[in-house]
Structure formats: C-alpha cells, structure tokens
Amino acid sequence: MSLNRIFGSFDVSGSALSAEQARMKAIADNIANASTTRTPEGGPYRRQRVVFETVLRECADGTKQTAGVRVAAVRKSDAPPLRVFDPDHPDADATGFVAYPDVSVPSEMIDMIAAARAYEANLEAIKNFKGMVNKALAIAR
Amino acid sequence: MGIARIGGGLQAIGTRPAAGLPPAGGLPGATGSPAAGGAAPKPGGFVELLDKMVDEVNDKQLAAEQAVRDLASGRTESVHDVMIAEAEAEISFRLLSQTRNKLVDAYKEIMRMQI
Numbered sequence: 414m415s416l417n418r419i420f421g422s423f424d425v426s427g428s429a430l431s432a433e434q435a436r437m438k439a440i441a442d443n444i445a446n447a448s449t450t451r452t453p454e455g456g457p458y459r460r461q462r463v464v465f466e467t468v469l470r471e472c473a474d475g476t477k478q479t480a481g482v483r484v485a486a487v488r489k490s491d492a493p494p495l496r497v498f499d500p501d502h503p504d505a506d507a508t509g510f511v512a513y514p515d516v517s518v519p520s521e522m523i524d525m526i527a528a529a530r531a532y533e534a535n536l537e538a539i540k541n542f543k544g545m546v547n548k549a550l551a552i553a554r
Numbered sequence: 555m556g557i558a559r560i561g562g563g564l565q566a567i568g569t570r571p572a573a574g575l576p577p578a579g580g581l582p583g584a585t586g587s588p589a590a591g592g593a594a595p596k597p598g599g600f601v602e603l604l605d606k607m608v609d610e611v612n613d614k615q616l617a618a619e620q621a622v623r624d625l626a627s628g629r630t631e632s633v634h635d636v637m638i639a640e641a642e643a644e645i646s647f648r649l650l651s652q653t654r655n656k657l658v659d660a661y662k663e664i665m666r667m668q669i
Binding site: 415416419420423426427430431434536539543546547550553554 | 606607610611614632634635638641642645646648649652653655656
C-alpha cells in the first residue's frame with residue numbers, strides 16, 4: 414500500500430518499543446526471581462538477557478534497508494550461581510551452601526532505567542515524527 | 555475537462571459507499587450509490603487514485619479499530635502498537651481530508667469565475 418510508505422518511521426520506532434518492552438519483561442523476570450533456588454530445569458534461576466538485532470527489509474529495487482529492531486534471542490547467563498552459607502535452607506547442599514541466582518538487583522535496576530529511557534526516547538521519536546507530518550499537512554491549509 | 559475531473563474527484567470522496575465501515579460510524583454521505591457519480595473514472599486517472607486513497611484510509615481506520623479490539627480482548631499486549639495504528643489512521647484521514655478541502659476550494663474558485 415502506498416500510504417504505508419509515509420509511516421516507515423512509525424514502524425521503526427514501534428519495533429523498538431516492542432523490543433524495549435521485551436527487555437523490560439526480562440529485567441522484571443530477573444528481579445522477581447532474584448532469590449529463586451528452584452527452576453524446572455533444576456538449579457537456581459539464571460539471569461536472562463535479551464539480544465537485539467536489526468531488521469532488514471527488502472526494497473522494490475532489490476536493495477536491503479534497515480527497518481527497525483527486534484529481539485533476536487533471550488539468553489540465559491552461564492555465570493556460576495552465588496553460593497551462600499545457609500544450612501537451614503531447604504535447598505542447602507551437604508556442606509550447607511545454597512546456590513542463589515547470579516542476579517544483582519542494583520544492576521538490574523540500572524538496566525531497567527536504561528530500558529525505560531530507551532522506551533521514552535522512541536516514544537519521543539514517534540511524537541516528533543507525527544508532529545513533522547502534521548506540520549507538513551498544514552502546508553495545504 | 556479540468557472541472558469535470560475536479561467534480562469527479564469530489565464525487566469519489568463524497569458519494570462513494572465505504573464498504574468496510576460499519577453503518578453507524580460511517581463517513582457522512584457515505585451511503586450514496588456509485589452510479590450517482592456520473593462518468594466512470596478513467597483508469598489510471600486522478601479519480602481512480604483518489605478512490606484508492608479512500609480505500610486505504612478506510613483500511614487504516616479498520617486496522618486501528620481492530621487493534622483496539624485486540625487490546626481489549628487480550629489478543630495483544632502492546633499498547634504502543636494500538637496507539638501507532640490510531641496515529642496512522644488519524645494522519646491518513648487528515649491527508650485525505652486536506653486533499654478533499656483543496657479539491658473543494660478549486661471547484662469553488664472555478665464556479666466563482668465571471669463568464
């Protein structure tokens with residue numbers, strides 16, 4: 414559709430908003446499970462990280478153009494779990510140590526601020542683009 | 555020929571039945587029959603272009619409505635996608651209405667001409 418070409422910038426920023434939302438969900442998961450010692454796959458929860466990649470779109474003339482961002486994968490951290498001495502814990506091993514997730518809540522908070530700011534920046538891009546189009550439409554007035 | 559074209563353009567905007575729109579929320583004057591439009595639009599002409607534009611704007615409105623429906627029924631969780639669909643619908647409708655205003659202005663200008 415020809416009208417859709419006007420809204421290319423919307424698609425780019427919209428894809429970024431979706432990506433940031435996925436990042437926010439991963440961070441929320443990390444904070445929620447910061448002291449989870451049991452997971453379906455066994456062992457403590459492992460910190461999640463989203464990996465972004467650019468989206469390529471094929472143009473009519475065969476060339477490829479970047480058209481936004483998407484979540485390529487949600488990777489689980491391979492870092493060793495935090496071992497805390499707590500013999501009373503039901504999941505403590507024979508030596509009295511409990512394996513806690515490798516999640517640092519302060520650093521998750523920093524990531525969360527980054528995600529929220531990136532979301533805001535993309536919202537601002539949408540707002541400005543809309544303002545530009547509206548100003549252009551006002552030419553005819 | 556110019557006047558006929560402008561008139562045809564106006565008819566393309568005003569009297570065309572908008573098939574996709576629900577009757578209650580339809581465009582004003584969208585219930586007329588296409589036969590009232592007089593001469594059939596020339597293929598590849600400006601009237602046909604306008605006709606396609608009306609279709610696209612209508613599609614955008616329907617897409618925005620569907621996005622709201624999806625959000626309300628829980629099929630989607632991204633509020634921003636709904637808002638983007640709304641903004642696209644709004645901008646494309648404004649573009650169409652500006653085009654229509656320009657056509658009406660041109661038509662009136664010509665009708666006011668002293669002969």
